[in-house]
Amino acid sequence: MPxxxxxxxxxxxxxxxxxxxxxxxxxxxTLMLIPVMAGILIQVLRLGPExxxxxxxxxxxxxxxxxCSCFFVIFIATVYFMSKPRSIYLVDYACYKPPVTCRVPFAxxxxxxxxxxxxxxxxxxxxxxxxxxxxLGEETCLPPAIHYIPPAPTMEASRGEAEVVIFSAMDSLxxxxxxxxxxxxxxxxxxxxxxxxxxxxxxxxNKYKLRSNIKSFNLSGMGCSAxxxxxxxxxxxxxxxxxxxxxxxxTEIITPNYYKGNERAMLLPNCLFRMGGAAILLSNRGSERWxxxxxxxxxxxxxxxxxxxxxxxxxxxxxxxxxxxISLSKDLMAIAGxxxxxxxxxxxxxxxxxxxxxxxxxxxxxxxxxxPKWKPYIPDxxxxxxxxxxxxxxxxxxxxxxxxxxxxxxxxxxSRMTLHRFGNTSSSSLWYEMSYIxxxxxxxxxxxxxxxxxxxxxxxxxxxxxxxxxxxxxxxGPWMDCIDRYPVYIPEVVKL
Amino acid sequence: xAEGTFIFMVKRTxxxxxxxxxxxxxxxxxxxxxxxxxxxxIVYYYPSRADVEPGEWIEKLGDSFASxxxxxxxxxxxxxxxxxxxxxxxxxxxxxxxxxxxxxxxVEDWLKNVDREKELKLVYWEDMSPKPYYxxxxxxxxxxxxxxxxxIGLSCTHLLADPICATMFxxxxxxxxxxxxxxxPPFFYSLPLSKADNKxxxxxxxxxxxxxxxxSIERPTPLITNQKYATITLSFTDPMVRDCIAxxxxxxxxxxxxxxxxxxxxxxxxVCLSKIKGTNGRLLKMSLCSDxxxxxxxxxxxxxxxxxxxxxxxESAGENMLPEASKAIGExxxxxxxxxxxxxxxxxxxxxxxxxxxxxxYDFMCANLEGVNPYLxxxxxxxxxxxxxxxxxxxxxxxxxxxxxxxxxxxPLSRVAMAxxxxxxxxxxxxxxxxxxxxxxxxxxxxxx
Numbered sequence: 049m050p051x052x053x054x055x056x057x058x059x060x061x062x063x064x065x066x067x068x069x070x071x072x073x074x075x076x077x078t079l080m081l082i083p084v085m086a087g088i089l090i091q092v093l094r095l096g097p098e099x100x101x102x103x104x105x106x107x108x109x110x111x112x113x114x115x116c117s118c119f120f121v122i123f124i125a126t127v128y129f130m131s132k133p134r135s136i137y138l139v140d141y142a143c144y145k146p147p148v149t150c151r152v153p154f155a156x157x158x159x160x161x162x163x164x165x166x167x168x169x170x171x172x173x174x175x176x177x178x179x180x181x182x183x184l185g186e187e188t189c190l191p192p193a194i195h196y197i198p199p200a201p202t203m204e205a206s207r208g209e210a211e212v213v214i215f216s217a218m219d220s221l222x223x224x225x226x227x228x229x230x231x232x233x234x235x236x237x238x239x240x241x242x243x244x245x246x247x248x249x250x251x252x253x254n255k256y257k258l259r260s261n262i263k264s265f266n267l268s269g270m271g272c273s274a275x276x277x278x279x280x281x282x283x284x285x286x287x288x289x290x291x292x293x294x295x296x297x298x299t300e301i302i303t304p305n306y307y308k309g310n311e312r313a314m315l316l317p318n319c320l321f322r323m324g325g326a327a328i329l330l331s332n333r334g335s336e337r338w339x340x341x342x343x344x345x346x347x348x349x350x351x352x353x354x355x356x357x358x359x360x361x362x363x364x365x366x367x368x369x370x371x372x373x374i375s376l377s378k379d380l381m382a383i384a385g386x387x388x389x390x391x392x393x394x395x396x397x398x399x400x401x402x403x404x405x406x407x408x409x410x411x412x413x414x415x416x417x418x419x420p421k422w423k424p425y426i427p428d429x430x431x432x433x434x435x436x437x438x439x440x441x442x443x444x445x446x447x448x449x450x451x452x453x454x455x456x457x458x459x460x461x462x463s464r465m466t467l468h469r470f471g472n473t474s475s476s477s478l479w480y481e482m483s484y485i486x487x488x489x490x491x492x493x494x495x496x497x498x499x500x501x502x503x504x505x506x507x508x509x510x511x512x513x514x515x516x517x518x519x520x521x522x523x524x525g526p527w528m529d530c531i532d533r534y535p536v537y538i539p540e541v542v543k544l
Numbered sequence: 545x546a547e548g549t550f551i552f553m554v555k556r557t558x559x560x561x562x563x564x565x566x567x568x569x570x571x572x573x574x575x576x577x578x579x580x581x582x583x584x585x586i587v588y589y590y591p592s593r594a595d596v597e598p599g600e601w602i603e604k605l606g607d608s609f610a611s612x613x614x615x616x617x618x619x620x621x622x623x624x625x626x627x628x629x630x631x632x633x634x635x636x637x638x639x640x641x642x643x644x645x646x647x648x649x650x651v652e653d654w655l656k657n658v659d660r661e662k663e664l665k666l667v668y669w670e671d672m673s674p675k676p677y678y679x680x681x682x683x684x685x686x687x688x689x690x691x692x693x694x695x696i697g698l699s700c701t702h703l704l705a706d707p708i709c710a711t712m713f714x715x716x717x718x719x720x721x722x723x724x725x726x727x728x729p730p731f732f733y734s735l736p737l738s739k740a741d742n743k744x745x746x747x748x749x750x751x752x753x754x755x756x757x758x759x760s761i762e763r764p765t766p767l768i769t770n771q772k773y774a775t776i777t778l779s780f781t782d783p784m785v786r787d788c789i790a791x792x793x794x795x796x797x798x799x800x801x802x803x804x805x806x807x808x809x810x811x812x813x814x815v816c817l818s819k820i821k822g823t824n825g826r827l828l829k830m831s832l833c834s835d836x837x838x839x840x841x842x843x844x845x846x847x848x849x850x851x852x853x854x855x856x857x858x859e860s861a862g863e864n865m866l867p868e869a870s871k872a873i874g875e876x877x878x879x880x881x882x883x884x885x886x887x888x889x890x891x892x893x894x895x896x897x898x899x900x901x902x903x904x905x906y907d908f909m910c911a912n913l914e915g916v917n918p919y920l921x922x923x924x925x926x927x928x929x930x931x932x933x934x935x936x937x938x939x940x941x942x943x944x945x946x947x948x949x950x951x952x953x954x955x956p957l958s959r960v961a962m963a964x965x966x967x968x969x970x971x972x973x974x975x976x977x978x979x980x981x982x983x984x985x986x987x988x989x990x991x992x993x
Contacts, residue, residue, distance in 0.1 A: 148561040148562075148610070149558075149559075149561060149606070149607050149610045151559050151561065151563075152559065153559060153563065153564075153636075153637040153638070153639070154636075154637075155622070155636040155637050155638040155639070156557050156559050156637070156638055156639045158678075159557070159638055159639075159678045159680075160557065162675075162678050163678070185563075186563040186637065187563055195556045195557055195558075195559075196554055196555065196556040197555045197556060197557070197641075200554065
C-alpha cells in the first residue's frame with residue numbers, strides 16, 4: 049500500500065519538509081507555550097516592580113483559604129499517584145539453548161520424513177519445498193524423542209522435554225537475577241499444545257519448592273501469542289498485588305505434537321516448529337527500577353475469533369486417517385493482515401507521535417468526505433519504535449509484516465535471524481529476538497521495542513517496552529556462541 | 545524371557561554437533577569403488593560395571609558419537625553418482641543411523657554361548673536402498689545387557705572404509721570420551737600414483753597382481769546360495785604362535801615389513817582347510833588381503849580402502865606342507881611392494897569399467913588385520929574391550945579367515961583368527977589335528993551339541 053503522496057522520497061527538499069512538519073506537530077505544545085510565556089514576561093516587565101508588589105498585596109490571604117488550597121492540591125496529587133497504574137519492570141529474562149546433540153539438519157529431516165511417509169512421495173516433496181523456502185538454518189533443534197524412526201512421543205518423553213526446557217530456562221533466570229525461588233509471588237506458565245495434569249506450573253512449583261501461597265496460572269491452547277497474554281495477565285496481577293515478583297515461562301513442547309499423517313496442510317508445523325523456551329521475571333517493586341532492563345508501557349490484545357474464518361484458520365483436528373494435527377488454512381496470511389490492522393488501529397494512537405496521527409486523521413477525513421479512492425495512510429511506525437520483534441512464525445509472516453509496516457531489513461533482522469537459528473519456537477521466539485538485539489549491542493536506554501505475536505484464534509497481540517538502561521553485550525545467552533556469524537544471508541530457496 | 549533375548553530395539557539418527565560446510569564432496573578411489581558389494585562389521589564387547597544406571601551409557605555414547613562424527617563428514621554424508629557414473633559422497637550432514645537395544649542377561653553369559661547368528665544381531669545393517677541418497681552408509685548399534693555389560697556394533701559399507709580405518713575411527717571416537725579431543729584424527733588423501741615415466745603398466749615388474757584383479761573383475765559375480773555359514777573364533781596365545789612360526793619354518797624375522805605371525809597362521813589355515821575341503825593333497829585356491837598403508841608410505845590414519853588382494857599359489861606340496869605353504873605366502877607378501885601397488889592403482893584407473901566384482905567371494909580369503917589394535921578403544925570409565933569380532937560380509941564361496949591382534953597382555957604375537965566356513969566344515973575345523981597341535985582357545989564355536 050503506497051503512501052498518498054507521490055514518491056519524491058529521493059528528493060532532499062521533501063525530506064526536510066517532512067522533518068520540519070514532524071518537529072512542528074510533535075512539539076506543538078512547547079512551541080505554543082514559548083510565545084505565551086514570552087508575552088507574559090514582557091507584560092510583567094512592563095508593569096514594573098512596584099506594580100507587582102501592589103498586585104501581590106491586593107491578594108487577601110486568609111488562613112482558611114491557604115489551608116483549603118494546600119489540602120486541595122495534596123488531595124489531587126494523592127488521587128493522581130494512587131490511580132496511576134504501577135510501573136511494571138522486566139528485571140531480566142533467560143532463553144533456553146537446546147543442546148547441540150538435538151540438532152536437525154535439513155538432510156536428516158528430509159530423510160526421516162521420507163522413511164516415515166514412504167507411501168506418500170507427494171507429501172515428502174511438499175515438505176521438502178516448505179523446508180527449502182522456510183528460512184530455517186541447519187542448527188535448529190528438535191527434542192530427542194523426535195529423532196527416533198518412527199518418533200517416540202510418549203507422555204514420559206513430553207514431560208522430559210518440558211522439564212529440560214523449563215528448568216534450564218528457570219535456572220538460568222535465577223542465576224542472572226539472583227532471585228530466590230521463595231520470593232516468587234506469581235507464576236504463569238504458557239504452553240499451548242501440552243497440558244498434562246498436574247499442570248506445568250505445578251511441575252515448576254514442585255521442582256523449586258515454591259511458596260504455598262503462590263498465585264500460579266497455566267495457560268494452554270492459546271497459540272503462539274500466549275507469551276504476550278501471559279505478560280498481560282502478569283501485569284494485571286501486579287497492579288493488584290503490591291511489591292511482588294512475577295515469573296512468566298513461555299514455551300512450546302514439540303514431542304507430543306509431531307504430526308504422523310500425510311495431510312499437507314498439517315505437515316507445515318512439523319517443518320517449522322522447534323524446541324525453545326524462555327523465562328521472564330517481572331516486578332513492580334520500586335527497588336528493581338535501577339537494575340530492570342525494560343519497563344512495560346502498553347499491551348494491546350486483538351481477538352478476531354468472532355469471525356468464523358479467523359477462528360478456523362489454525363485448527364487442531366483429525367485427518368482422514370484419524371491422526372491429529374494442526375491444520376493451517378490457505379488464507380492465514382490474509383487473516384493475519386486483518387488482525388494486524390485491527391491491532392495497529394488500537395496501538396497507533398497510544399504510541400505514534402502526533403504528526404503521524406494528524407496525517408492519518410486528515411487522510412481518514414479526506415477519504416470519508418472528499419474521495420474514497422484515496423489510499424489509506426500507513427503511519428510510519430519507525431518513528432514510534434527503535435526495535436521490532438515480530439514473532440518468527442515463518443518467513444511469510446515476517447515478509448508480510450515488513451511490507452505492511454514498511455520496515456527496513458535491519459528492523460526485521462532480529463526476527464529473520466531467530467527463525468534461521470532457532471526455528472519457530474512459538475511463544476518464546478519474541479524473547480530470542482530481544483536477546484539477539486541485546487547481543488548485537490543495539491539496545492540503548494530509552495529505546496522503545498514493539499513485540500508483535502500472532503496466534504491461533506485468530507489473535508494479534510502487541511507489547512510495547514521501553515529500555516530502562518543501556519544493555520551491555522551479554523556474555524551468556526542463547527546467541528553467545530554464534531552471534532558473530534550473524535546476520536547471515538538467507539537465500540530465497542536453499543537447494544536440498 | 546530367556547537370556548539373550550532382545551527386550552527392545554529402536555532406531556534413530558545421530559547428527560554431528562557442528563554443521564557441515566555446504567557443497568562439500570568426497571571422492572572415492574579406485575580401490576574404494578571395487579568394494580561396493582561388501583560390508584565391514586565389527587563388534588566390541590565391554591564388561592559389566594556396577595555403578596552404571598540402565599540407559600545411561602546408551603545416551604552418553606550417542607552424545608559422544610555425535611561429537612566424533614563431526615570430524616568425519618564422509619561418514620555423515622550420502623552417496624551420489626557423479627557425471628562419470630562413479631560414486632561420490634555428498635557431505636550433506638545427513639547423520640548416522642543408530643540402534644539402541646537391550647538384551648536380557650549379562651555380557652559374560654552372552655559370550656559363553658554366542659555364535660555367528662547371535663553375534664550378527666549385535667550389528668545392524670541395511671542394504672543399499674533404491675534411493676541411496678537417503679541411505680545411511682554407517683550404522684551404530686549399542687546393546688546394553690540388562691545384567692551388566694555393553695556391546696557396540698559398527699557396520700559400514702566397504703565402499704567407504706576397510707576394517708583398518710573402521711577400527712581407527714572407533715578408537716578416535718573412544719578417545720574423545722577420554723580426553724575430549726580426538727588424538728588420532730583421520731587423514732583424507734588420494735592414493736599415491738606411479739611415477740610419471742612408468743606409463744605402461746604391463747611393463748611393470750610384477751604383473752601377477754594386476755592379472756589377479758583383472759580376472760576378479762571379469763569373472764561373473766558368484767550367486768549367493770542358501771549355504772549356511774558358521775564362524776569359529778580361535779585365540780592363539782603368544783607361545784602357540786611362536787610354535788606355529790617355528791613349525792612353519794618361517795624365516796626373515798629381521799624384516800620388519802613382514803608379519804611372521806600372519807604368514808604362519810595363514811599357512812596353517814590354508815593347509816587345514818585344504819584337508820577339510822578335500823582337495824586331494826593339493827592346496828585350495830586362496831587369496832590374501834593385506835593392508836598396504838605402510839607399504840605405500842601412508843599414515844595409519846588414512847581413511848578409505850587400502851587393502852589389496854592377491855592370489856597365493858602352490859601347485860603341490862610334499863610332506864612338509866606347512867613350511868612350503870608359509871614360504872609361498874611369504875613370497876607373495878614380499879612382492880606386494882609400493883611399485884606393484886602403484887602400478888595396480890594406475891591400471892585400475894586406466895581400465896575403469898562399471899562392473900563391480902565381489903572381491904572375496906570366489907577363492908578362500910585370508911585377511912591380515914594386524915595393522916591395528918582394536919583393544920586400544922577404551923571409553924571413559926570403562927575398561928578395555930572384553931572381546932572384539934570382525935566380519936566382512938557377505939560371505940560366499942569357500943569362506944574366509946580374518947586374523948587380527950588379541951587383547952594386550954597376552955603377548956605381542958598372540959592373535960585371534962575368525963574363520964567363516966560352511967557349517968559342516970566349521971565343525972571339522974575345531975577338531976582338526978594340526979590345529980589341535982597348538983591347542984588354541986575356542987572363543988566362539990558352532991554351539992551345536
